[in-house]
Amino acid sequence: MHDADAAIALLKGASAAAADVFKTILTRGPISRIDVARLLGLSQAAVTKAVGPLIEVGLVSDQLELPRDGQPGRPANPVMVVADALVSIGVKVNADEIVGVATDLTTRILAVDRRPLKVTDRDVVVDAIEATTARLGALLGARADRLCAVGVSVSGDVDTERGIVRESAIMGWTDVPLGQILSGRLGRDVLVENDVRALTIGEHWFGVGVGTDLFAIVTIGRGIGSGLHINGDVVEGAYGVAGEIGHLPLTSPDRICPCGRRGCVEAVAATPAIVAEVSRGHGRNLTIGEVVDLAHHGDPIAVSTFEQAATVIGTAIAVLANLTGPELVIIGGEAVSNFDLFETHLRASFAEHAFGAAGRCQIVTRPHTFEDWARGASASAIRRLAENR
């Protein structure tokens, strides 16, 4: 039987090399010790030495029942993570809902709790997060003893190092020390991360970004954000800000963004901007559902508003590609469910402004659910534990 406390203590006390070994087994396993050594530039002896204690505490196993597919070249004595040795909780904070998941070490979802928010008052939100983690603990049953990490993701400018939500327009928060408050409530460390960065971490470790070093996630919908993965890690920004693709000044200065700046992408392409524009054109207040319906029925105002939004988003992705040169851009976010309204103009403006070989970047969509976002928060918390930072 494994001992969760011993496993957590081992990870928290790991040397950088041992942490690298665990991370490699976690994200690349099943994998042979030889391949781990090769990937990390370590000696096989060093890898074997690091793997021993991981097996001892039940975090890693080399007794695998692999499907026999008769392929030659199967790694000799592969090791892999014992996924349910530990569990982690991830919470995505939305303006109108808390979405929490409990996951295993590979971010497979074990339990879900969603609860609506009526207001974004920080005390209300903290209470809701506490209730969600308690509920997830109850759903986990005996496995709750194996809880190793809690991660919470919020839209906006988040100082992950200090656990402070410096600014979140969607929540109406400024300088909320969410990490400290939640750590006090829950009696354990809580990682607070920007929501798109958390999603990017989740995709890199366990999603479509596995095996791709240089990729970006762009989310469209109520907000427009991005997460960049470059040179082996997510881009955090020296001061905690990065990936703010929604606030690139790519449209007319007449368009004022809710952030107060002029010409931001969000001022034209975020869902509220689209709804406002079409409502103005029709002289009445519409919902996003009505606006989407109008566009699907060929209403010229709605169609041209989506086209304009798509053009700006495509230009923004070209800007991102010209600066950082990703292999892959994954578009997610609520608005992906209506990607047909964006696709043609988005791809055309990307092609128009992408510079040279940067235009080879693939643009794909992925309909992330809010549970996926919460999984990203859980992945971020697991990553911090695994990287021992």
Place this chain on the structure above:
Amino acid sequence: MHDADAAIALLKGASAAAADVFKTILTRGPISRIDVARLLGLSQAAVTKAVGPLIEVGLVSDQLELPRDGQPGRPANPVMVVADALVSIGVKVNADEIVGVATDLTTRILAVDRRPLKVTDRDVVVDAIEATTARLGALLGARADRLCAVGVSVSGDVDTERGIVRESAIMGWTDVPLGQILSGRLGRDVLVENDVRALTIGEHWFGVGVGTDLFAIVTIGRGIGSGLHINGDVVEGAYGVAGEIGHLPLTSPDRICPCGRRGCVEAVAATPAIVAEVSRGHGRNLTIGEVVDLAHHGDPIAVSTFEQAATVIGTAIAVLANLTGPELVIIGGEAVSNFDLFETHLRASFAEHAFGAAGRCQIVTRPHTFEDWARGASASAIRRLAENR
């Protein structure tokens, strides 16, 4: 006595860990073996094992004559690179001049050769690069035997992996296999790198970027480019394109860029665009010298043209900061010598569009000479050897 061939062979055959040890000593030395181990997450035994052969071939020394400054905390038994154990050549290709330098391992310049180019025909340029390397060899004298690497940097879209200049507007080149041609001529591997990336590598290893992981160089002048350093390395782009800040669509679509796209930063803010705009305003062809003089004497057309250029550059730097969040942006390039004409509007538009804490990014200037650019090419070649890739 050291043996250059043995040293080069050792570096080329180094394991990833040994290469990391050498790189750390090269860029951080003098440094104790304990600190090398700590930085790399290796055991002290592993570091000692890697350092031994480096000392043996004369690449590293632990017999240092350090100035006695009486400071406590001096590292015990520090090691450092023997800078002149090997020499490297770096060549910066301009449209009108080849600038070559021979440097030691720390990119200290040992010899310089500059020769004008009348045309940018690739055969003429290759001949000139060959003549420059021969001349630098002659200037090095006996030290030429220690030549370990040659790097050449060119503006444009460069595929470093394959040594191909895919597109260089300034040179008028498309798909020139410069690496292969030069390797044939010189009888040795030649690294070909984008010029701004080479400068960024040089700054990170040996310049103002040392100790800063997240920084960018932005060059202004005939072209406008940037080099980004994120998560421990320069950003190369999945397809070889990155840092193309001159081709972000941040100005009016009426402005056509020499690259053929609309609204690029270079279409307003590159030196030729500034000269053309002021010339048009005055109804005669002016030189950049005359345009700068006019602006310094308060000519309204010249002043407003520089202000417009500065506004676009500042906006572009804000875009870069919002996406990647650098700690520091270093502005270089020929136009830095007249930075007074840019500074106020550049900083104002940066402040206007920088998002949240991204605005804390420091913007400094550094007047790189063309020898500095050539040093960057040498640094890139040394890096490739040291990283054994």
